[in-house]
Amino acid sequence: MGLTSLDKIIALQRSPANIRNLCILAHVDHGKTTLADCLVASNGIISSRLAGKLRYLDSREDEQIRGITMKSSAISLQYRHGDQDYLLNLIDSPGHVDFSSEVSTAVRLCDGAIVVVDAVEGVCPQTQAVLRQAWLENIRPCLVINKIDRLIVELKLTSQEAYTHLQKILEQVNAVTGSLFTSKVLEERAEKEKGEEEEEKESETLNGDQVYDWSAGLEKTDDSHLYFSPDQGNVVFASAIDGWGFSIQQFAHIYSQRMGIKADVLLKTLWGDFYLNAKAKKIMKGAQAKGKKQLFVQLVLDNIWSLYDAVVTRRDKEKVEKVVTSLGLKVMARDSRHSDPKVLLSAICSQWLPISHAVLSMACEKLPSPLDMSAERVEKLMSVGARQFDTLPEQTQELKKAFLQCSSKENAPAIIFVSKMFNVDTKALPQNRQRPLTQEEIAQRRELARQRHAERLTADQKAAESHEDLTQSGSAPQEAQPAGHSTAKMEIRTLKDSKPEEEEEHKETFIAFARVYSGVVKRGQRVFVLGPKYDPAQGLSMLPEGPSASQCVPEVPHLSCCSLESLYLLMGRELEDLEEVPAGNVLGIGGLEEYILKSATLSTSPACPPFTPLNFEATPIVRVAIEPKHPSEMPKLVRGMRLLNQADPCAEVLIQETGEHVLVTAGEVHLQRCLDDLRERFAKIEISASKPIIPFRETVVRPPKVDMVNEDLGKQQKVAIIHQVKEQASQGRSSDTLHVDPSGLVTLTTPNRLATVSVRAIPLPKEATDLLESSTELIRTLEQLNMSLREGKSLDVSLRTLEAIAGLKAQLECLLPGRKWRNAVEQIWSFGPRRYGPNILLNNVEGYQRPSLWQCLATVHKAGESGAQTTAIRDFDNSIVSGFQLATLSGPMCEEPLMGVCFSVERWDIQSSALSQHQDSLEEDSISNETSVDSNMERSTKISPPMEGMAAGLSQAKPRPEAASTDCYGPVSGQLIAAMKEACRHAFLVQPQRLMAAMYTCEIMATAEVLGRVYGVIGKREGRVLHEEMKEGTEMFIIKAILPVAESFGFADEIRKRTSGLASPQLVFSHWEVISSDPYWVPTTEEEYLHFGEKADSANQALKYMNAVRRRKGLYVEEKIVEHAEKQRTLSKNK
C-alpha cells in the first residue's frame, strides 16, 4: 500500500465520528468475500478486473482451493462520502457453520454488520444465526441482496417476477428480526411486570380506573428502524460478481433529475405498490390491483434486465453501444471485444452502478460510528456472568462514560478487547518484510552479482581442471573440497546469511485481533491483562491509589501486566506498523502470546472488568486422537497442538486419561483445517489422526411393553426379566456384600462392613433431561453459590440469576409430575457428572436431612436447621456425591457418560464405629475441639439397631476396638465413594439400558431431479427426514433431516457427489437421542425366536456402536469370531 494512503488512514483514525467498524455476515457461499473484493478494489489495493475472482481476503491456500472462508480477517479502507472522508474497518467472516466461532470474534469488535443474502437461496440457517449473533451483540445490520444476476440468467425470471421474489426475501429477513425483537420485548415486559407487582404489593393501592393491562408492550415500542426496507436506505441490491449494486437512493437521484420528480417522493415510492400514471403525470398507489408495473420494476429492474439481455443473452452490439452512450460511460475496446460477454457486462455495470459506492455509502450513512455505542451495549459488555452492572464498584461504573465518549485524550483510560489470536508467518511482519530497493541499492547489488558471477566462472574452470586431473589419476572426486579460496568465502557468507532465515521460517508469530474502546494505545505501553475471572472490586482494594500499569504489580488474582510491543494496522494479507492507535479502531497487537490464550481484556485501569465472554454458537463435537508418525517427534506435536489451541477460537486440545492427545473440532471441515495447520504450520511433522471418536451417552429406559415383534409382553416375560436380574445379581455376588431386590433396589455394603447404601436407578422423563442439558450454565452457577454458602461466604448474586434458578426449579417440578416424583425436586442432592450434568442424585433416605440444593433461594438461610443426629453422618455426604459423580461420568455399558438417569438413594447406614474411626483420623490431623466432643455425645445418644426402621440411623453393632481391625480397608470415606459408585452401576445394570447417540440436523437444498438420491443417502446413514418443502419462487426443495453423528463422516461429500455438486449440506449438532434397539437384546419369546432365529444375528446397531467404543477403549468385547467352523473346500478340487 502506498505511503500516502497509510498516512491518511492514520489521520482518519483520530476522528471516531468518521470511523465505521463493520463486518460482513452471511450463510456460506452467499458472496461475502466476493463483495469484500469489490470494496477492496475501490481502494486500489487489488485491480478491479480481478475483483470477485481473487477473493483477496481468503489468504490461506486451503481457503482458495475449497472456495470457502475459514477465518475472519480485517482490512482498513477509506471512502469519500459527501464532503467527508471515512475510515472503514471491514471484517470478512466465514459462513460455514464449522467456523461460526470466527463470526463471534468478528461481531464483537464491530458496531455494524452487512448481512448478505443470496437472491436465489434466500434466508438460510446461517443467515438466521448471524442475524441472531448481531442482535445479541447489539450491533446494527444492513442488508445486501446479492447474486441478483442469478435471477436473470439462471432462473430466467421476468423483472416482475423478480420483484415479487425480492419482496419475499425481504419479508423472510424481517420475520427473523421480528421474532428476535418480540422475544426481547416480551422478556423486558415480564421483568417490568415483576417490578410493578412488587411495587404494588408495597403500596397496596389499586388504581381504580385500570384493572388489568394485557398489552404485551409491543404496541408501544417503536421497532420500525430495525427492519430492512429499501426506502429506509438499509438495503442494497447487488451482483458482486458482476460488480454492480444500488440502493434506491441512487435511482431516486437519477430519476429526479431526468423526470423532474422530487427525489424524496421517489424515495418513498420507488419501493412498494406504486405505479407511474404517465397521462396524469402522477405516481399512484395500487399497482398490483390494477395490473400495472411497479415503479421499481419499470424504472429499475427493467433497465438491468434489458442490459443483461443485450449484453449476455443476445449480444446485440448496437444496442449495447446505445446504452453505453446514453449512460455516458466509457468502455475500453478490449472489453467490448472480449469473447466472454461477462467482461463487457462488468465493465459497463461497475461504472454505471458501482457496488462499492452503494455498499460503502450505506455503511457511512446507516451504520453507527464508535461514538454511537449504546449504554445498553456497554453495560452488557461489562457485566460478567451472574453479576449485574449496578453491583460493580463505583469506579468501574464510572468507566461506562469512557466507553460512551470513546475519547482519545491522554488521561482517558485505555480499554482494549482481544477477540482472538491469529498467527502469521514471522517473515510477513512489516519489520521483516523486504522494502522496495532504492536505485543505489539496486546498482550496488548488480555490481556484487557481477563480481560473484565472475568468481564463479573462474572457480568452475579451476574445478573442471582439477576434476580432470583427479579422474585421470583414478580417484573419486571430492565435492567438499573447496574449489577456490574466493568461493569458499562466499559459501560461508551465504551460510551465515541463510541460517537465521531458516530458523525464522519455522516461526509463527501470534497477533491479537483487537479493538480499542477507550484511550490511546501506544507502542511499548504497559497494560493490565484481565483474566475472565478477574474481580475489579478485589483489584481496586489491592491496588488502592489507582496505579498505572507501568509500576510493578502486587499479586492480584487473575491479573497480570504486559507491554504492547508492536501495533499493526490490519490490511488483509498484510500488516502495517503503527506507533499509536486511538479509540474506536480495530488493530493487531504483537507480543502478547505469552499472556493471552484466546481472548482477553486489556486496560490501564484496574477498575475495568473483563468483558463478557464471546457467544459461541458451535459445539465442538468431532474428536480425533492424534499421534506423530515418528514417535520421537512427540514433543513437536505437543508444542504444535498448544499453538493450534491458541490460534483457533473454537478448537479444543486435551490429553485423555488414556494418554491420547485429542483434538476436538466443530465439524469435518474444521477438523481438516486444524490437521492441515498442525502439519504445515504448528508442528511441521507428519501426523496421523484416528478415525473420529464418536461420543455416546448411556441411559436407562422404562421396561418395554411390547417385544421386538410388537407382541404384548405378558407375565411370562416379566418372569424372564426377574430371572435375568437374579442371574446378574448372582454373577455380581462374588462378595456377599451386594444384594439386588426384584424391584431393582441395589444394596451394597463396603468391604469393611461399616457402611451400606441402597440405590435405585430411575429413567428421567425426556423433557426433564433436555431441560438439565440446556441449563448447564445455570446449574454450574447454582453449584458455585452452594459452595460459597458452605464456606460461609456472603453472596453477591443478581436478582436475575436467582430468578433464573427459581424458574429452573419450577420447570423441573412441572416436568417431574405424579406420585413417583413427589417432592423429588426439593430432595435433589446433586447433579452429575461434574456436578452439572443431566443426571440427578435424589435423597430418599428417610430421616436424613441435609441443606437443600436450592438453599440460595431461601431468603433467610437457617444455619444448622438440619437434625442434630445427622451432623456426624453428614461428614460422609460428600462421599456419596463423589461416588455418584464417578458413576455418572462413565457408565457400565462402554464407559461413556450417563444421561437422563436419576439415582435415588433409599437407605444409608453407617456403623457408629466408622464414624469414630473417621473422627479419630480427623483428630489426628487437628486438635479436637468442642464440636467433635459434641458430636460424639450426640452419637452415643442416638443409637439404633442396624437395618431396622431408621434407615439413616447410626448403628453400633460392633464395639469400638473392632474398628482398628478394619483399618486394612483404608479410610471409610474412600470406601463409601467406591461403594456408592458400584451401587449406582449395579442399579443401572438391572434396568433396561440404552445407548444415546449425538444427532446432527441438516438442511439440504436440492432440485427435484436429485431429490431421490439425497433421500437415498440420508436413509442409508440412518437419518430421518423431518420435513420437506418447496422454496417459493424456485424449483428447489428444502429438506430438513436429522442424522446420527456416528454416521455423518463423509456425508457432505457423498451428498455432493451423488448430486453432482448441486446440494451441499451443513451439519449442526442438535441433541442426544436414545437408540431404540437394546444392545443386550436376545430373543426370549417364541415369536422372537421365529422372527429373528436363535442366533438373532441380524444387525443390532446399538450393539455395534457399543462394541466399537469398547474395542477402542480396550475393554472386553463379547464376540464370537467363528460361529460354525466348517472345513473349507476349494471348489476346483471338488470337480
Ligand SMILES: Nc1nc2c(ncn2[C@@H]2O[C@H](COP(=O)(O)OP(=O)(O)OP(=O)(O)O)[C@@H](O)[C@H]2O)c(=O)[nH]1
Ligand atoms: N452468480 C453470482 N455468483 C456470485 C456472486 N457473488 C459471489 N458469487 C459466487 O458465489 C461463490 C461464493 O462466493 P464467496 O464470495 O466465496 O462466498 P462467501 O460468502 O465468502 O463464502 P464463505 O466465506 O465460504 O462463507 C463464488 O463461486 C462466487 O463466484 C454474484 O453476485 N452472482
Ligand SMILES: [Mg+2]
Ligand atoms: Mg468468504
